[in-house]
Amino acid sequence: MEIKLNPIYSGICPICGREADAESIIKHNMCTRCFSEKQNVPGGLLLHKYFEEELEDFEEVFEKLVGHKPWGAQKTWAKRLLDRENTVIIAPTGMGKTTLLLVYSIYSAARYGRKILYLTPTRALARQVYSKLHTLASKLRKPLYILIYDSSASKKAREEVLSSMRTGQFDILILTNNFMVKNTEIILSSGIDIVVIDDVDSLLKSDKNVKKLLKLIGYNESIVEKVKEKHRILWRALFSKAMNREDLYEEYIRKLVEIEAELEELTRTIEVKQVVIASATGKMRGIYAKILRDLLRVDISGITVYGRNVTDTFMYIDHTDSTAIYKVIEKLGPGGLILVSPRHPFKDSLVKIAKNIETKLVSSGYRVGYAEPGSIEKLVEGKLDFIIGSSSYYGVSVRGIDAPRTIKYVIFLGTPVFTLDLGTMLASPKILIRAALYLYETTMDEKYRKIALDIRNKVFSLTPGEIKILSMLLRGRLELEDVENAKIKEIYSELREYYNTVSEKIKEIVKAKTVVDMGTITFYYSEKNRKWYAVIPDALTYIQASGRTSRLYLGRMTHGFSLVVEYKVFENLVKSLDLRLGFYTNTKLFKPIEAIDLNKEARLIEETREKLEKGGIKYRNILVIVESPTKAKTIARFFGKPVRRRIGSLNVYEIPFIKNEEIIHLNVIATRGHIYDLTTDPNVANYGIDITEYDIMPRYETIKKCRICGYQFTYGTQCPRCGSKTYVDSAEVVNALRKLAGEANEVYIATDPDIEGEKIAYDVYLAIKGFNNNVWRIELHEITAKEFINALTKRRSIDYKLVEAEIYRRVLDRLIGFSLSHNLWRKYGKNWLGAGRVQTPVLGWIIERYKKYLENKCRKIVYRLTSYPGIHVSTCIPVADKELYNELLSATKAELILKEKRDELVKPKPPYTTDELLSDASKLGLPASKTMKIAQELFELGLITYHRTSNHYVSSTGISIATKYLEAKGWSSLARPSHWGEHGAHEAIRPVYPLDPVDLEKAVTEGVLSLPIPLTKLHYRVYGLIFKRFIASQMKPYRILKHVYSVYVGRHHIGDLVLGIRVLEDGFNVVSKPRIYPELENVDTVCSGVEVVFKTIASKVKLYSEGELVHRMKNEKLGRPSTYAKIIDNLIRHGYTIRSKKIGYLIPTKTGIEVYDYLAGNYPDLVSTATTQVMEEYVDRIACGELSAAHAILGVVEVIEKHNLPLSSREAVFSTSS
Structure with missing residues (x-):
């Protein structure tokens, strides 16, 4: 009989809560015992x-x-x-x-x-x-x-x-x-x-x-105060984490755990409604x-704005004549709300227009009232035809009216807005940065760009509370002597200067022009009040008020109509309102009144209030499950500002949207990564993998995470690392998923599109089996609304081949890693040593390179040319040649003699794959793990495509993003769209929006792009790398004139230097900005003084940087885009390598060399590069269905047994102690 893979999951049976194998859950929705005994225990399913x-x-x-x-x-x-x-x-x-x-x-x-x-x-x-x-x-x-x-x-x-x-x-x-x-x-x-x-x-x-x-x-008050205290401690903990104060962070977490326990005790004794x-x-x-x-x-x-059946229109005017507005009212007839914007800069003129309209309506025989409770009731009863009121968020004409038959349209006289004093607006450090960037773009004065950068650097590490204090100080709402925080005082004194500089310049520009647009913010100078104002559209009031015209009635949404009347000088208010509403609707809403057929609108308004809609409104409640809370928030925010619902300690983001005339009620929840992992129970043989004659049964338990030290474990009731009994168990995630699955019509599992994501999806599917019979897998290669909507139409079942490939990979890591690690414990008596099937050969590469580094040591001198300070030259002298070193160290002159002129065509590189991004980021001093963390966050925020990829392919969507950006910058003539090869499993890493880092910062600052977590300098830095490389890949090559110089220092030739002289034909150079030296175009010989910039002991062979090591891993087909950074981190964690302080090169330790020599010498068939490559190939073959995972696992067990390596932790511990 064929041996098969059949994992066992602890506590997964929804009837009895005991363990069950995957096969039984898939076939019967319960364990074999419950199925055979026909149990009726009131478990979760019943x-x-x-x-x-x-x-x-x-x-x-x-x-x-x-x-x-x-x-x-x-x-x-x-x-x-x-x-x-x-x-x-x-x-x-x-x-x-x-x-x-x-x-x-x-x-x-x-x-x-x-x-x-x-x-x-x-x-x-x-x-x-x-x-x-x-x-x-x-x-x-x-x-x-x-x-x-x-x-x-x-x-x-x-x-x-x-x-x-x-x-x-x-x-x-x-x-x-x-x-x-x-x-x-x-x-x-x-x-x-x-x-x-x-x-x-x-x-x-x-x-x-x-x-x-x-x-x-x-x-009661004590509970409220306790919750306040909890939030204060939480902020301190988060700040300590951001400042890398792990000692303080751990202390605050312990306090947080205590407060939560006290809160639980307090709330348990009271009855709440x-x-x-x-x-x-x-x-x-x-x-x-x-x-x-x-x-x-x-x-x-x-x-939310789903289900809203309203035609949104606008009309620009430049006077107080109401004729054009009244023509619209005549077409639509009775049933209108006429709302004056109460904070509009031209409010007085708008009130006059409202009076004119009222006069015309009354003279035409219409019944008109003003917004007050009595008039509202008369309108509802049909005793009034029109109401004139104000577009105020809490106004009676905006809220609380349910009159589907009588309220048919709304005329906004002036865009609903918030109006703030200009100084108050600029007191927000974010807006101050935006204003400084605006001044830089307007005046091209470099001073303002530096101000923006300096403010950003100063406020980056501050908590929201500290930023609020700064804002209050700038607004004069707080005195400096009342602030105890020395850091805030210091930052404020510098910020005050910037605030005054920016404010004065903005005021000067606004006073000269009266109205100035800065993105979605409009600045206005009132000659009457001699004051400056910032005006921002009030999207919430607009949604509330216009929503009065479209109600659920006779089985359908009534049709409504909205007209925003705005002065031409303030047209940016309408555009900005449309942009802000686009955040909730993901589309443009407003159309000019001239483009609207008012007769058709009037007909729709009446028809939807008279005819009963057969079949009613189509509706689906769907649950979308992802791994990351950030990804969950990002997806939910595509369709508005979601409601956050708490189930246990988990957040569910809830927001409905419309697709093909159907309301889809979206609920998004994150599993927070894997919910199950292999057990570490010492009583289970083969490190958690049961093997019988017919089955290989990896045993999975829910993952527990210690709340004190953050360590993850599966077995036991206390943290193996710090001994704490306070932990978060992903069994809570399982219970929440089951509750939500029971509420939904359909479940979509949108974990990452790789084999690891497929395994998480499989675990989720098993956990909710029986609670919902419509469970689907979808893939998101970028986190955008378009991709999400498209994915819902391309749903599929779980791919069991991919799941088996991931189980094989995980079992492989467990069997080889644990058996070799426990063997090291047995040999050296040190239970912190570890080994892995991929990390061991990679450690061998680091050692090999280190030996070559030592063999090629030299003394390096770097010079700067005093006549051309931007040009540096260097030389490397053998360590033994002290005479030459001293001579070159004391040299005062250099000569560059022209050797060759080149007309070179420079072609752009393709957009990044994972290894290439890690390689370039490492040149900026970023460790691979940090880069991957930032890239993961950028992906989950919907700013870049999936970051774990080995493909250069660019989709048509990607090409259109580059085209839009180049058009906006006036570089369309430099575009050369390219797909960069055939479609693979994933695209290359690219931006999702046509926004460079500066444009991105503007969009975030103005609230046009709302992100669930703040972006740091490192986010912008990595995003900048990705954006520049991608845009360059969609542009023409450029031609450049280069000079090749022979370099002489003193009397010694130290090498050649290639310098760019002049760009002959533009291409992607406008983005990459290569350094050029046009002053050298007609210079054949450069004579210059030199000064030593620095001298050091170096080598002609460089040590591995993390980026280079990752690049070799890809070329040698070891590891995956998802594991490159983890492999390096594991080597550092075990103490086998260290990072050099300045540049981050990888250096093997004495322990690392000793452990590698032992493993490579004794177990080459488990840790050699060739063996590891074969194992990686098996993962791919299993994923394609060409190889049985069960047989591949048996093969590994046989090799381990052949070497007499331990196959259980008990065996290893016994051997060590004896």
Whole structure:
């Protein structure tokens, strides 16, 4: 019988929680024991089925009350509500949030006898809710007592309501936010079980309100203070980590663990209420936002625009004549909101336009009112045709109106904006950098570029809190003597000077022009006030207000229309609003009014309010699983500002979007890397791999990570390194994935597109098997919205061949690494020694190069030509020739004699592969591991394509990015698009946007590109390497005139020097900027003084840099792009090599040489380069299905047994002790 590979996973059975083999999980969704005994233990899978039954019950009640079943999004939210989870529903206006909250309130009160507090932002909305609840509840047999406090009611009626509140004589209580804040103590005595907050933003706009809400939910002051302390410690820990203070970091982590344990104890003894929150936009900042998020385990901030069926248009004007605007109103008819921008620089003129429109409407027989609660009700009832109000975020005409039939379009008189004093705006160090760069681009004065660079260098290492202090000092909101931090004081004194310099110049330019555009920021000088302002579009208010026109009605979204009327001089406000909305929608929204068919718009507005849509809105809830939290945030942010939901210690990012007229409710979660690894249980033979006659069964356990020292382990209940019993277990990840998979319609596993990513995907698939039957694998080769959407259409099943290849590779590393390492322990009695199948031959290369380095030692002298300080020459003198060395060291003159003139065509290199990037980054002094970490982050941020690649291929998308960039820079004539070969598994490493490092920094500073983690100098540095190399690869070669000089120092010829003289024909040189010396074009002989720059003992043979070593690994086919950096790090960690201090060259240690000689001499068939190459080839053959992984593993075991190497840690320990 054929031997097969069948891994065993500890604790994976969803019925009994015991171990199960992969084959049983795939076939039966449970272990063989549960399947054979037909177990009915209430494990996770059965609890999931019970929960589905309650959902069906709720749907029946919903249909009875509303007349139809909940649509997709409502069903998704209902699952969380019924699970008694604190739930935040951030969705556009009109998506059925309120209807769901009403039904859930009635269901909870009628079915379980729970008391509901229902909070609304306004009295008008409170009365609407009261009326709707009464209508819906009347359809139930059981009567409910629904109570509302209305401040406009009689004194007697109000007192009766207060009395009922105090005694808890109600089922559902409806209050305004304002009443709740003022009367928290009365409400606390009423026995509330659930708090429903409809339209949360106005409640959360002050810390005072949030404190009251926390108290109402059940959290006392000591808990709140403890959470505050937790955040203070967390910041200190993160800062210590950034400053490489591992001692402080470990101390703060221990404190953090203690505080979290205390918090858990405090919260266990109190009863808290379920909190249900709904809003179209979540807007909350500050420490209390963090406290509320921590305690509710869900984030309130978020913004989405999916499902929104609105035509967004703009009109530019240059006067106060309202004729053109009124023509639009005449075409669309009654049902309009006319909103004046309250902070607009030309507000007075806009108010006059609004008055003109009002006069014309009234004279035409229309009924017009101003925005106030009474008018809103009249509009809803159809007693008014138009409302004039202001586009204020908390205004009554922007929030809380649900009138799908009567509100049809909105006219914005002026773009909704924030207006700040120019000085306040520039007090932000980020904006100050942006302004300095703007001045450099405008004036071409190098001074401003240096200011920008210096500010960036100074604030790079500061925490957000420290940056805020700097900003407050610059704004004059804080006195310098009140600041104790010496570093902040020092930085502030220099920053103040820059702030004044930049402010004065910006003011000078703005005053001369009145309006100046700096990206998405508009500067304005008011002659009337003699003040300078910064004006920024208010995207959230625009979304809220325009969303009033598009609501869920008759089974579909009603069609709405929006017109932004703006003065021509402020056209940048509309463009910037479109850019900022593009961050949420991933597309341009606004069209000029001239391009719109208003008759068609009027028809769509009416049709969507009259005809019932058959089939309703299409909807899917999908779960996307990735490895990295950064990648999860980046993907979710493609479609808006996601809601963050906490399940245990894991974050889930939730955001819906539209694709092919279907709403896709996206949930993204990160596994935080592998969730399973081979066990280190000493009782399992072969280092965690069971081998029988028929099966090879690698045994996997969930990965545990020590919270104190960060060490990862699989076996045991305490950290093997530091002994701590405080760790994070990825079993928690498994439970969270199962819960989310049960909620979703489909699951997409988007781990990295390589064999390691495939193995993680396989483990995830096994963990959630049975909780969802629609599980797919997708690949993302770049983290962009386009790639993500495309990947969803190219879904596939798990590739078991790739999984087997990764299992073989991991088992290979375990068997060879552990057996050789334990043999070293046995021989030397040192249990920190280690060996690996790839790292050992690589160590041999380092030793070989080191020996050649020693054999070729010399004395090196580097000179600078005093007549041409940019030119350096050097020579290397044999160590034994002291006379020549002393003569050259004392030389004072050099002569360069022209030997040859060359007209050279310089061709661009292809874009980077992994090894090439590591090689070039090492020349900047970056270790391979650091470069890979930065590249991983750039990939996960969606700024570059996948960074683990051995291909130079560039896709058509990549070519279009280069073309756009070159067009924008005026270099289209220098473009030469190239794919650089055939399509491989991955593309080359390239940028995702046509943004060079400077453009990238501008986009990040202005908020056009929102990234989940801040970019450091090193991020920009590595990104710059990748960008420059890629853009150059898509450009023409350049021709350059070069001179070859023979170099003489004193009377000795020390070699030749090649210098670029003049670019004859432009190409990629405009990007690479080669150094040229045009002053030497007609110079045949250069006579110059020389000075010694430095002298040192060197060698004619260089030691290996990390980059060169990686390059050899690729050429020799040892290791993979994903493992190059790890191999070098392992050699350093074991003490076999060290990095030289200045340049980072790799030098073998005495221990490294001794261990290598022993291993290479005794086990060449396990550690030689040739053997390792064969093993790497086996990985590829298994991945292609040409070789059986099980047979390959057996072959390795046979070699280990042949050498009598230990095959268990017990065996090694016993041998060492004896």
